[in-house]
Amino acid sequence: MNTARTQLALVVILLTVAGLGLTLYKHMTLGFPLLPGRHSPVWTLEAQINFDAEDGPAQAILTLPAAQDGAIVLDEFFSSPGYGINVKKQGSQRQAVWSIRQAEERQTLFYRIQLRLEPEHLTKAADEPASDKPDTPVLTEPYSTAAKTLLATIREKSSDNESFTGTLLQELNSVDPDQNTNMLLGNLTSRNDKVQLILDLLHQEGIHARMVRGLQLEDGRRKQPIVDMVEIWNGWHWILFNPDTAASGAPDNFFLWQRGGKSLLDVMGGSHSRVEFSMISQPIPTKQLALEEAASGISMVDFSIYSLPLEEQNAFKTILLVPIGILVVLVMRVLVGLRTSGTFMPVLIAVAFLQTRWLPGLVIFITVVTVGLWLRFILSRLNMLLVARLGSVVIMVVGIMVTMSILSWKLGITQALTVTFFPMIILAWTIERMSILWEEEGPRDVFIEGFGSLLVASLSYLLMTNRHVEYLTFNFPELLMLVLAATLLLGQYTGYRLLELKRFRSLIGKPLQHPAEY
Amino acid sequence: MPVNLFKWFARPHALLDAGVLSMNRRNLCYVSRYNKRSLLPLVDDKLSTKRLAEKAGVAVPKLLGVIQYQHDVQQLHKLLDHLSEFVIKPANGSGGKGILVITGRDGSDFVKGSGEKLGFADVKRHVTNTLGGLYSLGGKTDVALIESLIRADPVFERYSHEGVPDIRTIVFKGYPVMAMLRLATKASDGKANLHQGAVGVGLDMASGQSLRAVQFDQPVTHHPDTMQDFSALSVPHWKQLLTLTARCYEMTGLGYLGVDMVLDQNEGPLILELNARPGLAIQIANGSGLRSRLEMIETLKSGDNAVSERVTYAMTHFSHF
Numbered sequence: 073m074n075t076a077r078t079q080l081a082l083v084v085i086l087l088t089v090a091g092l093g094l095t096l097y098k099h100m101t102l103g104f105p106l107l108p109g110r111h112s113p114v115w116t117l118e119a120q121i122n123f124d125a126e127d128g129p130a131q132a133i134l135t136l137p138a139a140q141d142g143a144i145v146l147d148e149f150f151s152s153p154g155y156g157i158n159v160k161k162q163g164s165q166r167q168a169v170w171s172i173r174q175a176e177e178r179q180t181l182f183y184r185i186q187l188r189l190e191p192e193h194l195t196k197a198a199d200e201p202a203s204d205k206p207d208t209p210v211l212t213e214p215y216s217t218a219a220k221t222l223l224a225t226i227r228e229k230s231s232d233n234e235s236f237t238g239t240l241l242q243e244l245n246s247v248d249p250d251q252n253t254n255m256l257l258g259n260l261t262s263r264n265d266k267v268q269l270i271l272d273l274l275h276q277e278g279i280h281a282r283m284v285r286g287l288q289l290e291d292g293r294r295k296q297p298i299v300d301m302v303e304i305w306n307g308w309h310w311i312l313f314n315p316d317t318a319a320s321g322a323p324d325n326f327f328l329w330q331r332g333g334k335s336l337l338d339v340m341g342g343s344h345s346r347v348e349f350s351m352i353s354q355p356i357p358t359k360q361l362a363l364e365e366a367a368s369g370i371s372m373v374d375f376s377i378y379s380l381p382l383e384e385q386n387a388f389k390t391i392l393l394v395p396i397g398i399l400v401v402l403v404m405r406v407l408v409g410l411r412t413s414g415t416f417m418p419v420l421i422a423v424a425f426l427q428t429r430w431l432p433g434l435v436i437f438i439t440v441v442t443v444g445l446w447l448r449f450i451l452s453r454l455n456m457l458l459v460a461r462l463g464s465v466v467i468m469v470v471g472i473m474v475t476m477s478i479l480s481w482k483l484g485i486t487q488a489l490t491v492t493f494f495p496m497i498i499l500a501w502t503i504e505r506m507s508i509l510w511e512e513e514g515p516r517d518v519f520i521e522g523f524g525s526l527l528v529a530s531l532s533y534l535l536m537t538n539r540h541v542e543y544l545t546f547n548f549p550e551l552l553m554l555v556l557a558a559t560l561l562l563g564q565y566t567g568y569r570l571l572e573l574k575r576f577r578s579l580i581g582k583p584l585q586h587p588a589e590y
Numbered sequence: 591m592p593v594n595l596f597k598w599f600a601r602p603h604a605l606l607d608a609g610v611l612s613m614n615r616r617n618l619c620y621v622s623r624y625n626k627r628s629l630l631p632l633v634d635d636k637l638s639t640k641r642l643a644e645k646a647g648v649a650v651p652k653l654l655g656v657i658q659y660q661h662d663v664q665q666l667h668k669l670l671d672h673l674s675e676f677v678i679k680p681a682n683g684s685g686g687k688g689i690l691v692i693t694g695r696d697g698s699d700f701v702k703g704s705g706e707k708l709g710f711a712d713v714k715r716h717v718t719n720t721l722g723g724l725y726s727l728g729g730k731t732d733v734a735l736i737e738s739l740i741r742a743d744p745v746f747e748r749y750s751h752e753g754v755p756d757i758r759t760i761v762f763k764g765y766p767v768m769a770m771l772r773l774a775t776k777a778s779d780g781k782a783n784l785h786q787g788a789v790g791v792g793l794d795m796a797s798g799q800s801l802r803a804v805q806f807d808q809p810v811t812h813h814p815d816t817m818q819d820f821s822a823l824s825v826p827h828w829k830q831l832l833t834l835t836a837r838c839y840e841m842t843g844l845g846y847l848g849v850d851m852v853l854d855q856n857e858g859p860l861i862l863e864l865n866a867r868p869g870l871a872i873q874i875a876n877g878s879g880l881r882s883r884l885e886m887i888e889t890l891k892s893g894d895n896a897v898s899e900r901v902t903y904a905m906t907h908f909s910h911f
């Protein structure tokens with residue numbers, strides 16, 4: 073028994089020393105800040121290109137981000153099994169060309185760029201329009217007349233190029249557009265066409281305008297499309313406009329990818345092509361890390377999370393938070409004495425809360441489980457086999473999720489759509505367990521356990537969304553060793569739980585009464 | 591501190607001084623240390639417990655029949671034909687679920703403890719449901735036991751709202767260490783489950799005399815339904831009862847055991863059920879902690895003592911008076 077304790081103490085010490093040691097090493101030698109900073113973060117942006125090859129030669133051309141002040145390219149990386157890659161210059165813009173002799177079925181190509189962005193990274197374009205007047209586009213009737221009429225009305229309401237563009241965009245986005253606008257908009261099929269229409273209209277008016285593409289930077293985003301913007305010349309400089317909100321100026325955290333109307337992605341020898349972006353920010357650049365590591369002789373970054381594709385990196389942002397939730401469960405059960413339904417079920421609820429946010433998640437969860445419990449009671453009157461009963465609960469949960477989404481959508485409560493983030497099996501399992509508890513122990517126990525579970529889930533959520541916790545778990549995964557050490561220690565705790573101090577308080581102090589003194 | 595927290599919470603060291611056993615300690619230092627995993631199925635299944643007890647010659651309610659498979663249900667009629675009082679229970683049930691108590695016959699009908707009459711078809715359906723797992727943990731298919739009816743000793747008559755009271759004893763390494771009587775109430779819906787409102791009565795280990803009674807963890811002096819004073823209550827056949835509980839150690843090999851007994855008016859003490867993870871409420875019912883008693887036994891140097899020695903030890907060392 074004592075040797076087991078010694079061994080455990082040894083393991084705990086080892087884990088603590090290793091975890092803290094690696095953390096300090098990364099901090100002191102590699103310069104990892106221990107706290108999340110706000111200044112000039114390093115962003116990794118990844119474009120994922122997918123297309124279906126047509127069983128022959130294939131070529132994909134992706135426009136790469138334009139060189140710009142305030143954005144320092146630290147690293148660039150192309151992933152392309154079997155493809156030849158060529159980067160060529162096209163005016164101010166660069167293009168990557170992937171080509172292959174023979175390709176079939178689904179193809180996936182990656183382009184990744186790592187940049188350091190200064191706080192004021194998005195500077196105004198320095199170039200000037202090449203000509204005095206833009207080329208006037210040719211519109212067919214009846215659109216030509218509609219456009220002329222629309223432009224005339226806008227002209228009356230505006231004073232210069234900038235206000236003209238703003239008014240035009242407002243008109244195009246208004247809930248109740250006039251007849252001419254309706255006709256022009258009715259002709260559109262995609263977002264791209266809308267931007268093209270805006271450009272055509274502006275050119276018609278003699279205003280220099282061009283399309284600008286970029287990314288709205290948000291840490292941990294996956295599968296983001298590129299955002300189209302419109303840039304106009306006001307006579308002295310270029311001004312950005314958001315075609316959907318008519319807001320002028322660059323939005324916060326907007327990274328400019330491409331100027332001008334060239335397409336972002338061209339694929340030859342393939343169909344159904346698309347490009348999506350993932351992004352993530354980290355405290356210091358991977359390359360710098362690698363260099364400093366090479367200098368110090370220990371190589372860790374090659375084996376670090378940073379070497380994974382961004383999709384996976386982003387997934388790990390969540391996965392690495394799970395141990396924090398586990399720790400909360402342990403503390404609440406072993407030290408406090410709360411009862412939860414299912415040992416680690418609260419952690420899974422907390423992870424779902426990360427997507428739904430706390431209050432909507434809580435409301436959704438309680439609603440689904442309550443409705444499910446009610447249906448399950450009806451079900452329990454039918455005498456049936458366990459597997460079939462569990463199966464029907466899962467099916468009912470699916471039904472509840474669909475109904476809830478549709479109803480709330482109709483009522484305009486869009487938050488309820490996030491119900492899909494709760495794992496179905498978890499919901500079904502909770503309902504099954506709660507209904508058994510209700511039958512065996514009564515409603516009181518159901519409330520105690522339900523309350524305990526949601527309290528633990530909420531506390532986990534609170535910790536998991538803490539900025540410092542998020543930062544530390546992802547950038548210092550070696551701290552997992554400390555969490556493990558804490559878990560091992562908690563597994564040895566034989567003392568009282570907080571709620572036992574209350575439960576057993578009648579046992580202290582007073583000596584037992586003799587029965588005669590009853 | 592403006593609010594006195596210690597009004598609601600005991601200081602940990604005060605509980606320690608009182609020898610109170612904590613749940614964490616029970617799990618780590620007793621249940622998982624003294625109860626071998628492989629032995630647990632012995633007590634989880636009432637049929638195997640009963641067979642074990644019968645083999646060891648430990649008194650249990652008589653097994654009148656077992657319905658194991660659906661096609662055996664055909665024989666139910668023949669089996670029950672000559673029985674006028676019996677109990678049908680699921681082997682894997684818990685919390686009193688699925689226990690059908692038949693106390694008499696009325697022609698071809700069966701009369702339940704509550705006076706309600708059932709036809710043979712109803713009893714047969716009950717058995718079919720039991721086999722299908724309606725009452726077992728997790729809904730696993732189950733076995734139905736038919737055993738003799740226990741008629742509670744008359745001493746308990748005035749103290750029980752319904753059902754047969756049982757006596758829970760914690761047996762550690764074969765030594766009975768603490769005991770309590772559990773009485774169903776209206777609030778507990780006739781179930782002898784303490785956290786649902788049954789009354790727990792702490793019993794003196796030397797005599798079986800009641801020490802104090804609690805309901806919902808609060809001391810009570812009278813039974814909430816029958817209004818009887820608990821101080822007059824004393825469990826008869828005490829030594830015989832402790833001896834039976836102590837023998838469960840040799841019978842199962844489990845070091846930390848909760849033994850549930852009943853007192854039948856004709857048969858005396860019988861073992862009803864065994865539990866490998868007995869709860870801690872017994873400490874509240876007794877007004878004293880388990881830990882100090884368990885540690886006394888852990889420090890005993892002599893090897894395994896005979897049953898009678900262990901009972902004597904318990905009666906002399908764990909008495910309140």
Ligand SMILES: Nc1ncnc2c1ncn2[C@@H]1O[C@H](COP(=O)(O)OP(=O)(O)O)[C@@H](O)[C@H]1O
Nearest residue numbers: 651677683684685686687738739740753754863
């Ligand atoms: N043979 C019996 N005769 C009379 N009552 C019984 C009998 N067996 C069980 N009971 C009643 O059912 C209750 C629960 O029985 P028990 O065997 O402990 O099953 P469980 O595991 O469901 O608690 C007992 O406390 C008693 O009141």
Ligand SMILES: [Mg+2]
Nearest residue numbers: 685686850863
């Ligand atoms: Mg029982």
